[in-house]
Amino acid sequence: MSEPTQLPTQHRLTDWGVIRAQGTDAASFLHGQLTQDFAGLDRDHARLAGFCTAKGRLLATMVGWKQGDDDLLLALPAETLPATLKRLSMFVMRAKCKLTDASAEFAVYGLLGVPAAEAWTLVRDGDAVQIALPAAPGLGRALRVQAADAPAPAGAAITPEDWAGAEAQAGIAWVRGATVEAFVPQMINFEVLGGVSFKKGCYPGQEIVARSQYRGTLKRRLQVFESDGAATVGQEIFSSADPEQPAGVVAGSGTRDGRTVIAAEIKLAALDGPSLHLGSATGAALQPRALPYEIPPQE
Template identity: 85%
Template sequence: MPEPTQLRLLDWGVIRAQGADAASFLHSQLTQDFALLDREHARLAGFCTAKGRLLATLVGWKHGEDEVLLALPAETLAATLKRLSMFVMRAKCKLSDASGEFAVYGLLGATEAEAWALARDGDAVQIALPGAGRALRVQAVDAPAPTGETITPDDWAWAEAEAGVAWVRGATVEAFVPQMINFEVLGGVSFKKGCYPGQEIVARSQYRGTLKRRLQVFETDAPATVGQEIFNSADPEQPAGVVASTGTRGGRTLIAAEIKLAALESGSLHLGSAAGATLQSRALPYEIPPQD
């Protein structure tokens, strides 16, 4: 395997959960199972409102004795930390912003492991992500940067969209139920664990066949922004979807967008308005299970 390329993700931060109840507290609040979290895997997870809408998406792993770290986009960190802290109550868990202590890197061509497998290098961790060779590396902020050529933020964003992955950003807070961004397909939801905020609605979307929107990947020749609306030519007055992640390369733009499934059946899709740039559908790199 050629040497990996890397990028310091300056738009990511880290929350520390520390205490005897750290894992059990997170288990009660997030969409994934943290009670069974081991040292060889990380967890993709979401933090939802009572209505099942995602406030944040994050990756969590064991860092030390009674300590779990959560990496997530920095633009949702402060609100997530504040809201999680409201529910700690008597749990033996202290939450804090540890972003000043850690550097988060995105790596391409770094691993052949399955998504969410975790490798340790001293205090640093490397977490395999969905998409061929992609990984997240979190290390002490004063440690040397990973070896390998530095890529651009757009290189990384393109690879994220190509992998069919979208993180909740400031523009998309409360925009999605987890399945709308294929979160359960990517390993971000446990349907066997106990209750968490929004659990009933997330479960209902899964088992009652009511999901009418999904994340899909598109290519276009115009720049796009997260949160930008998408329109269908057959129903030009109503938005058909929203951009969830996007990157550019060689004058082209790749978009992972949450879209009405019905909008894929007729007409054409356009960015920003029904007269905007046309979106060309690309295949997802993973399968979406059929609804019952």
């Protein structure tokens, strides 16, 4: 007799919301505002994308997909949703695109232990969608978005800390309230994870993002660490070699197997120093861990 299949675990992301972009110009409008290609988006994939200032700093990060031909949805952390919706709406002008906060219509879940799949592939289950997310080896992850009144997905519930720990372990971080305008996309490995198209046309901040990519001047990257100390998004990180100046900032944090897992944007030069610490040069020590993906060398 075969062993029963183990169900994935799930966590309802009550701290996430959904923006709806509806109209015949919805895809082209988002294409001109976000870091990813929405003009060529099909129904079997989602897009990781960022919304930048003119200086290339990320105001928000999100996952977008087609709910219908002229109906696109963007899922993102709720703390950045109101400002993102307001700022995007400023640029609609004559485009046939209506932007609304659709958060009340949907429930967003994070799933752990699902079968491995290429990140950003999308499977439809009636009106629900399940989107494969970047993951650490052996820990398949997905984002499931379904009607707010639909039953929860099968599987035991996990804590917010466990979900956030799996996110950090996967080497991905989302812009939160504490990190708005803190990063250009490459500082959090966004282009490696599929969040930037360098073949599409202009969008706010495009020149800065492209310059960071092609001039080989990037001096900061997202790295994964473990620690015995608790960490919060936006918390500064210090090197014992330079205790007066922050060496980085916590971009995401949670727990895995009883330890704190941190995705931190860090000065690359600080990785060669004696030690890194949370909050101050005498704070909890950070132990570097391998990213689950490769960072291409700068040309």
